[in-house]
Amino acid sequence: MYKKIFLLFFLFISHLFFAQTDTPQVKETKDIIAKSGEYLSKLECDKSLVLAKSALEKALKIDNAEQTARAYNLIGLNLEQYSDFKKAIFFYQKGLIYVDKTSNDFVKYAIHTNLANCYCFEKIDYKKGIYHYKQAIYFVNLLKDDYAIMFAYLNITAAYFAVEDFNNGIVYLKRAEKYIKIQDDLESKIMYNSLLGGYYSYKNDFDKSEKYYKTALKFCNENTNEFLVSNAAEVYDDIARMYAKKNDFSNAYEYMEKYNLLKVKLYEEEHSQVEKQSGMTSVLNEYKRQISHIEYEKQQQLELINQNKKVTILLFILSIILVLLLLSLYKNYLLKQKTNLFLIKNNNEIQKAKENAEELLILKSQFISTISHELRTPLYGVVGIIDIIKDENPKLAKSDYMKSLSFSANYLLSLVNDVLQLSKFESRVIKLEDNEFNIFDEVSAIFGSSNMIYNKNNNKITFDIDPNIPNNLIGDNSRLAQILINLLDNSLKFTNQGEVSLTINLIKSEDDCSYLKFEVKDTGIGIAPENQKLIFDNFVQLKNKNSPYQGTGIGLSIVNYLIEMFESKIEIESDLGKGCAFYFTIKFKNRCNNEYLIQNSNSDYNNFEPINVLLIEDNKINQLVTLKSLKKLNCNVEIVETGSEALNLITHDAFDLIITDINLADISGFEITKKIRKNNIQTPVFAVTAYSYEEIKLQAIKSGIDEVFVKPFKFVELSTKIREYTLKNRDN
Numbered sequence: 001m002y003k004k005i006f007l008l009f010f011l012f013i014s015h016l017f018f019a020q021t022d023t024p025q026v027k028e029t030k031d032i033i034a035k036s037g038e039y040l041s042k043l044e045c046d047k048s049l050v051l052a053k054s055a056l057e058k059a060l061k062i063d064n065a066e067q068t069a070r071a072y073n074l075i076g077l078n079l080e081q082y083s084d085f086k087k088a089i090f091f092y093q094k095g096l097i098y099v100d101k102t103s104n105d106f107v108k109y110a111i112h113t114n115l116a117n118c119y120c121f122e123k124i125d126y127k128k129g130i131y132h133y134k135q136a137i138y139f140v141n142l143l144k145d146d147y148a149i150m151f152a153y154l155n156i157t158a159a160y161f162a163v164e165d166f167n168n169g170i171v172y173l174k175r176a177e178k179y180i181k182i183q184d185d186l187e188s189k190i191m192y193n194s195l196l197g198g199y200y201s202y203k204n205d206f207d208k209s210e211k212y213y214k215t216a217l218k219f220c221n222e223n224t225n226e227f228l229v230s231n232a233a234e235v236y237d238d239i240a241r242m243y244a245k246k247n248d249f250s251n252a253y254e255y256m257e258k259y260n261l262l263k264v265k266l267y268e269e270e271h272s273q274v275e276k277q278s279g280m281t282s283v284l285n286e287y288k289r290q291i292s293h294i295e296y297e298k299q300q301q302l303e304l305i306n307q308n309k310k311v312t313i314l315l316f317i318l319s320i321i322l323v324l325l326l327l328s329l330y331k332n333y334l335l336k337q338k339t340n341l342f343l344i345k346n347n348n349e350i351q352k353a354k355e356n357a358e359e360l361l362i363l364k365s366q367f368i369s370t371i372s373h374e375l376r377t378p379l380y381g382v383v384g385i386i387d388i389i390k391d392e393n394p395k396l397a398k399s400d401y402m403k404s405l406s407f408s409a410n411y412l413l414s415l416v417n418d419v420l421q422l423s424k425f426e427s428r429v430i431k432l433e434d435n436e437f438n439i440f441d442e443v444s445a446i447f448g449s450s451n452m453i454y455n456k457n458n459n460k461i462t463f464d465i466d467p468n469i470p471n472n473l474i475g476d477n478s479r480l481a482q483i484l485i486n487l488l489d490n491s492l493k494f495t496n497q498g499e500v501s502l503t504i505n506l507i508k509s510e511d512d513c514s515y516l517k518f519e520v521k522d523t524g525i526g527i528a529p530e531n532q533k534l535i536f537d538n539f540v541q542l543k544n545k546n547s548p549y550q551g552t553g554i555g556l557s558i559v560n561y562l563i564e565m566f567e568s569k570i571e572i573e574s575d576l577g578k579g580c581a582f583y584f585t586i587k588f589k590n591r592c593n594n595e596y597l598i599q600n601s602n603s604d605y606n607n608f609e610p611i612n613v614l615l616i617e618d619n620k621i622n623q624l625v626t627l628k629s630l631k632k633l634n635c636n637v638e639i640v641e642t643g644s645e646a647l648n649l650i651t652h653d654a655f656d657l658i659i660t661d662i663n664l665a666d667i668s669g670f671e672i673t674k675k676i677r678k679n680n681i682q683t684p685v686f687a688v689t690a691y692s693y694e695e696i697k698l699q700a701i702k703s704g705i706d707e708v709f710v711k712p713f714k715f716v717e718l719s720t721k722i723r724e725y726t727l728k729n730r731d732n
Contacts, residue, residue, distance in 0.1 A: 025058065025062045025064075026062065029062070029067045032054055033052070033070050036048045036051035036052045040074065040077055043081065045078045048074065052071055055071040056068065056072065065101040065102050066102045066104050068095075069098040069102065069111065070095075072091045072094045072095030073095045075088075075091045076088040076089070085118055088118055089115065089124075092111055092114055092115040096108075096111055099111055105142045106139070108135075109140045112139065113133070113140075115128075115129075116131075116133040116136060116159070119132065120158070120159045120162065126162055130160065133156040137149070137152045137156065140152050146182060147179075147183055147185070150179035150180060151188065153172045153173070154173070154176050154192065154195070160172070161202075164202070170199055173195055173196070173199070176188075176192065180192050187231065189216075190219045191231070193213070193215040193216035193219070194213065194235050194238060197210070197238060198242075201241070206246045209242050213238060213242065214239075217232065217236075233262035236255045236259035237255075237256075237259045239255045240256040378621075383712040385624070388628045432479060434474050434475060435475065435476060435477050435478070436472060437473060437475070438472060438473070439473060439504065440469075440471070442480065442481060446481050446484050457495060457496045457497060458496070459492055459496070460499045461499075461501070462501045463501065463504075465504045469504065470514055470590050472590070473590065474591055479566075483518075483562050484518070486556065487556075487582055490555055491522035491524060492522075494522070495525075498524055501520070501521050501522075502520055503519040503521070504516055504517070504518055512589060513588065513589055514587070514589075514590055515585055516588065517583065518584055518585070519581060519583050521580070521581040522579050522581075525577065526574045526576045526579055526580050527572070527574040527575075527576070528576050529574075529575070535556050563584050566587075568586050569584065571583045609726075611633075611634075611635050611636070611656035611657060611726055612655045613635045613636065613658070614638050614640070614655045614657070615630070615640070616641075616642075616643065616659065616669070617641065617659075617660075617688070618642065618664055619661070622711075623639055626659065629715050633718075638653070641664075642664060642666045643660075643666050643669075644666055646658075646660070647672065654683075655683055656726065657684050657722065657725065657726075658676070658685045658686070659685075659686045659688060660672055660685065660686070662687055662690075669689070670699050670700070670705070673687075673703040673705050674704065677704040684707075684725040686705070686707045686709060686718075687708045688709050688711060688713075689709075692710060693710055696708065706725065
């Protein structure tokens with residue numbers, strides 16, 4: 001049940017007082033709208049619609065938004081009387097577009113109310129109807145019109161109840177209660193009691209529901225007004241539904257009969273009105289067409305005006321842009337001239353800087369190569385002679401002085417190797433190799449060759465290897481050994497009377513690969529959390545008053561580089577005074593063939609059968625060191641100092657092995673080997689050099705050299721390779 005307010009007197013009389021500033025055109029338009037409203041109040045819609053159309057045309061012509069909105073509202077109200085609700089909604093919405101440009105809250109309230117009524121009375125869209133009721137409530141509260149506020153609350157309540165949203169609806173019904181008491185309006189009382197009857201029926205409180213419905217009927221019977229008859233019919237229908245829900249079918253039938261009788265009467269009256277209006281159909285269609293034409297012409301005019309404005313503004317903007325562009329081009333031309341001179345000067349400086357940088361890189365490379373050779377050559381003699389002294393004087397080997405001398409030599413060698421190797425890492429010239437190795441043997445060799453001088457700190461060293469690790473793996477075992485030696489030495493340096501351990505576990509095996517997790521752990525001085533990332537930087541040595549050791553700070557940097565080459569990452573767990581633990585995981589390929597030949601570093605060299613060796617070396621000290629090593633292997637050694645002598649000797653005498661230095665006085669070891677191979681001599685050739693292996697690797701392969709030993713090398717490495725090649729040649 002709704003109250004349909006046309007707002008006739010309010011809209012067309014109360015709010016149409018002419019302002020003193022109204023122009024004649026505005027005053028004329030207002031008069032036409034007022035007259036159209038009067039006709040509508042008498043339901044003379046044909047006359048009302050003609051005037052509304054005329055008012056719309058004039059309002060659009062004088063571009064008056066408020067009067068245009070009023071005209072659209074009148075057209076919508078008339079179309080509702082002709083039951084053309086969709087077209088009515090269209091014109092109401094057009095009215096909203098114009099009324100939003102004004103400050104007239106009353107017209108806004110009126111159009112929102114009429115839109116909401118149309119949506120809800122005809123059950124078109126309750127959601128949209130409720131939205132417009134809320135907008136109407138907002139504006140009517142600004143107007144403080146109690147009568148309009150009362151029906152606004154009643155209408156939105158009815159809309160909520162229609163969609164069975166009683167919780168929201170009852171809120172507005174309670175707000176309406178105080179206005180109903182003030183206004184003492186018969187129709188509002190009927191609506192209020194009828195809505196309460198519906199609410200309590202929903203709550204299944206049938207006694208209260210019956211009470212409020214009958215109160216509504218009592219008010220209906222007080223007047224025979226057409227609206228009240230219509231309201232009575234709706235109350236009869238609602239109370240009949242309530243009785244049916246209560247299962248009181250006798251009363252339900254009684255009130256349904258009353259509803260049907262009133263409905264027939266209302267239908268006859270409505271049918272009569274329809275017949276009366278049916279003759280207006282053609283006229284109405286013509287009015288609709290004319291209104292649409294007025295709108296179209298107005299829209300065309302507006303579009304033309306807007307286009308002209310846009311063109312004018314655009315031309316003005318383009319003129320400004322053109323002037324600015326010309327100024328900018330001239331300024332850019334001057335700037336470009338200046339910039340070109342600056343760039344030419346800078347390019348020359350950059351070119352010179354580039355040439356200087358390239359020259360410095362070449363000098364750096366040459367310097368590293370020279371340092372490598374110049375340092376390794378005497379170190380080979382120092383380390384070799386120390387080993388000779390130890391072998392020839394077992395008692396002297398146990399001397400503290402000899403131990404100190406040996407330590408100093410090995411420390412210097414380690415320092416040189418680290419610095420040179422760091423340069424190679426930065427240049428990215430080092431590549432990992434695939435070698436077959438046994439992890440158990442590698443660890444034994446590492447512990448045997450690790451710098452045990454740090455045992456002066458009375459440390460205990462242990463290692464634990466997972467027995468499930470395959471015997472034969474494929475990977476770069478030399479780089480792995482380098483990682484472990486650096487980590488073990490680092491732990492030994494900073495641990496006093498503690499324990500250093502190496503643990504290797506098999507994490508998983510998949511795709512013919514083994515994933516090994518390595519852990520080097522100590523009970524030393526530890527590392528503070530804020531310093532744990534710094535220790536992997538180049539030349540970083542953390543200061544610690546509890547440790548007398550001060551190194552180069554590149555050992556862990558090399559470890560980090562190598563582990564990254566294995567596509568892994570090193571992790572650290574440590575705290576000051578609580579020791580340190582390093583973790584990393586490396587993937588190795590599995591060897592399918594279980595047969596694996598492991599050379600024993602403690603071989604009995606006396607079991608070597610005598611072989612003839614040609615040694616090409618121009619340094620007397622290096623001759624002595626290498627000769628002593630070869631004599632241990634039961635070798636007959638012939639020494640020459642130049643490549644020419646060696647080539648003459650090879651053409652007359654046969655040798656089982658040729659060992660040559662790379663740098664000789666006349667020709668290099670590479671050239672000697674090339675000439676040997678050119679003469680179809682297949683004797684194994686070992687090269688001994690102070691250069692790094694990566695620097696000469698390609699030249700060694702191209703020249704035909706079989707093995708390269710970088711000074712100072714370990715005696716066990718030389719003995720192992722000699723045995724390997726000797727056995728191979730004898731098998732052939």
